[in-house]
Amino acid sequence: MDQLRDLRNYIEWLEERKSLIRIREELSPILEIPTFLRKLMYSKGPSVIFEKVKGFDNWRIVGNLFPNLDTISSFLSVDNLEEVGFRMIQPLILPIPYKTFDKIKTLGDLTKMSSYLPKKTNKAAFTENVIEGNDNPLDKIPFFKTWPKDGGRYITFGMVITLENEKTVNMGVYRVMILDGNKGIIHWQIHKRGAHVHLNALENKKDEIPVAISIGSDPGTMLASVSPVPYPIDKALFAGIIRNKGIELYELNNGVLVPANSEIVIEGRVLANQLLEEGPFGDHWGYYDKPIEKYPLLVVDRVYLRDDPIYYGTVVGLPPLEDAVIGKAIEKIFKPIMQTIIPEIVDVNYPVEGVFQGMIIVSIKKRYPGQAKKVMNALWGIGQSSLTKIIIVVDHDIDPNDIGKVIWAISSNVNPENDVLIIKGSHSDALDPSNLFPSFGSKMGIDATRKLPEEREGKVWPEIVSEDENVYRKIEEIFGNYLKKDKNLF
Structure with a gap:
């Protein structure tokens, strides 16, 4: 399949697959559309486009763009999402053919990374309409109020773009609380790359940080933006790896590079020394954030819009919602990378009810005592x-x-006094409602592996029961015959 060009091309693709519904009733972005989206997501429904948005003529809203893993695999043209992770690590794990002259394939695989590189362009459809900051452009966009007690309207899937060290592109999905027609507050938590840009600005005595927010792009780029890619990997490069093709970037007046296929682009500045209270907001843990914290002020200089613009918004709350599907996709994409760093890992599962930051279950090929804690x-x-x-x-x-x-x-393998590891006073997810202080809590590790003698004072672990192979084959044949006769009995 050809690479999807932009959000509109993706909507067409979804409709061709009969994976999109159109809602023609007029609904408001204040609570009504978010409520519909949650109902749709809990029902494991398809993607959706709202054709009439109350209070916003000529606008349409799309949602639930990542409804299931099959859809994500299909638009990325892969059978298994782990293939995407292998693209990143392949040059690192390829055998070097020292003793042969057959280097062509290896060098070809290594140089394929060049096809993932972003490219600059001087054309972008979003430049069709420009609204200057003094004309209150944020009032003209149908941002959501997703929960009744939220502190206001929010950008919920804005790709917040900054330049790190003035050369590395970072695209992170951070919620943005709308204050008025040209100002907002960017919620980039202390562990996020955007917060590192903020900290560097403070250390270098810079009052302003050039920033842009892209809303609506091709699905591969949007998936890359929400992925936890560590510094100093360029997020624009990672988008190319996910898409299997480099993205085109357009340079704004403030020097920030944004995806040229964006539907909406907000250009502005973060005032590094002006922190304001942000929230409350009903987040992905299913709680309103408490306590209210302070984050930096965003001042909007201008907004760019395509003709007949389409707004993409998501909603969060008690799992599983759309973010659970995105999280599962990221889990599979990053699994090969985790296995490269920690080779004994066999498989991983971030349960969606564990809100991803809450819990991970990992299986390992155990070879030595203490390996689970390692x-x-x-x-x-x-x-x-x-x-x-x-x-x-x-x-x-x-x-x-x-x-x-x-x-x-x-239940069977854990002796709590020996196999449960508690770490007090540890850094933590900023949104975790169990924290005593923001971003500061504790951790627990459970070693549920079978123990080696060294781990239990020399005692050998009991043998797991297993069938007699000859008897099992005989019974399996008899059982199969009954199954063929009457499947309704089983």
Whole structure:
């Protein structure tokens, strides 16, 4: 399949697959459309476009653009999302043919990375309409109020773009609270790359940070923007890896590079020294944020819009919603990368009810005592997984996605006084409602692997029951015959 060009091309593609519904009733972006979206997402429904938006003529709103993993695999043209992760690590793990002259394929694989590089362009459809900041452009966009007690309207899937060290593009999805027609507050938490840009500005005595917010792009770029890609990897490059083709970037007046296929672009400045209270907001944990924290002020200089613009908004709340599907996609994409860093990992599962930052279950090929704790500490030491509150480690023959088997492993393999690791006073997900202080809590690791003698004072672990192979084959044949005769009995 050809690479989807932009949001509109993606909508056409969804409709061709009969994976999109059109809502013709007039609905408001204040609570009504968000409520509809949650109802749709909980029902595992398709993508949706709202054709009449109350209070906003000539606007349309799309939602639930990432409804399931099959859709994501299809628009990325892969059978398995792990293929995307392999693209990133392939040049690092390819065998070098020292003893042969057959280097063409290897060099070809290594240089394929060049096709993922972003390219600058001087054309962008979003420049069709420009609204200057003094004309209150934020009042003209149908941003959501998603929950009754939210502090206001929010941009919920805006790709906030900054330049790191004036050369590396960072695109992160941070919520933005709208204050008025040309100002907002950007909620970039302390662990996010946008917050690092903010900190660097303060350290270098810079009062303003050039920033842009892109809303609506091709689905591969949007998926890249929400992925936890660590610094100094360029997010625009990572978008090319996900899409299997480099993206085109357009340079704004403030020097920030944005996807040229954006539907809406907000150009402005973050005032590094002006922090304002942001929230409350009903977030993905299913709670309103407390306590209210302060984040930097965004001043909008201008807004760019395509003709007949389409706004993309998502909603969060008690899982599973659209962010659960996105999280599962990211889990699969990053699995090969995790396995490269921690080779004993066999499989991983971030349960959607665990809100991803709350829990990870990982299976390992265990070879030595203490290995499960080694894996816990390794995960707590890298990237986004460092924010995970609870890590459960099971043996390689336990499927982390089979929660029943995981519970069995915990129940039978865990001696709490030896196999539960508690870390007090640790950094934590800023939104975790159990924190005593923002971004500061504790962690727990559960070693649910079978223990080696060294881990239990020399005692050998009991043998797991198994069938007699000859008897099992005989019974399997008899059982199969009954199954063929009357499947309704089973």
